[in-house]
Amino acid sequence: MGLLNILKKMKKDDKEARILVLGLDNAGKTTILKKLSEEDISHIMPTQGELFQTEAVRWCQGFNIKSIMQDGFKLNVWDIGGQKAIRPYWSNYFENTDALVGSLGRK
Numbered sequence: 001m002g003l004l005n006i007l008k009k010m011k012k013d014d015k016e017a018r019i020l021v022l023g024l025d026n027a028g029k030t031t032i033l034k035k036l037s038e039e040d041i042s043h044i045m046p047t048q049g050e051l052f053q054t055e056a057v058r059w060c061q062g063f064n065i066k067s068i069m070q071d072g073f074k075l076n077v078w079d080i081g082g083q084k085a086i087r088p089y090w091s092n093y094f095e096n097t098d099a100l101v102g103s104l105g106r107k
């Protein structure tokens, strides 16, 4: 789902959306996100997962969040690392997500 479709699906009164970007490692997720926010894309490192555990929850930190303003809407884009060890934690980020963008990578 492209950004344009996400904007079209947003309700009239919505001014903000949470968008989750998922895909295998090396697919180009972080690159797209940085490009959209007009950041330098020459030194992008794999988005690393960092596991931490409390009594109640085992969680994985391995994401970038960018807020992109587009046509008066604020798109909070969550870019999660795609390495194998991080994939089991993707579902932790589903809650409160308005749209899911899948990145399959390049040839």
Ligand SMILES: Nc1nc2c(ncn2[C@@H]2O[C@H](COP(=O)(O)OP(=O)(O)OP(=O)(O)O)[C@@H](O)[C@H]2O)c(=O)[nH]1
Pocket: 023, 024, 025, 026, 027, 028, 029, 030, 031, 032, 044, 045, 046, 047, 048, 080, 081, 082, 083, 106
């Ligand atoms: N040729 C080419 N290379 C790209 C493109 N997009 C990204 N890359 C390169 O592919 C590599 C991986 O890009 P990332 O944006 O880090 O990929 P990612 O999906 O965020 O990977 P993880 O964080 O590990 O999940 C980087 O070296 C980028 O420079 C593209 O459209 N074409």
Ligand SMILES: [Mg+2]
Pocket: 029, 030, 031, 045, 046, 047, 079, 080, 081, 082
């Ligand atoms: Mg990345």
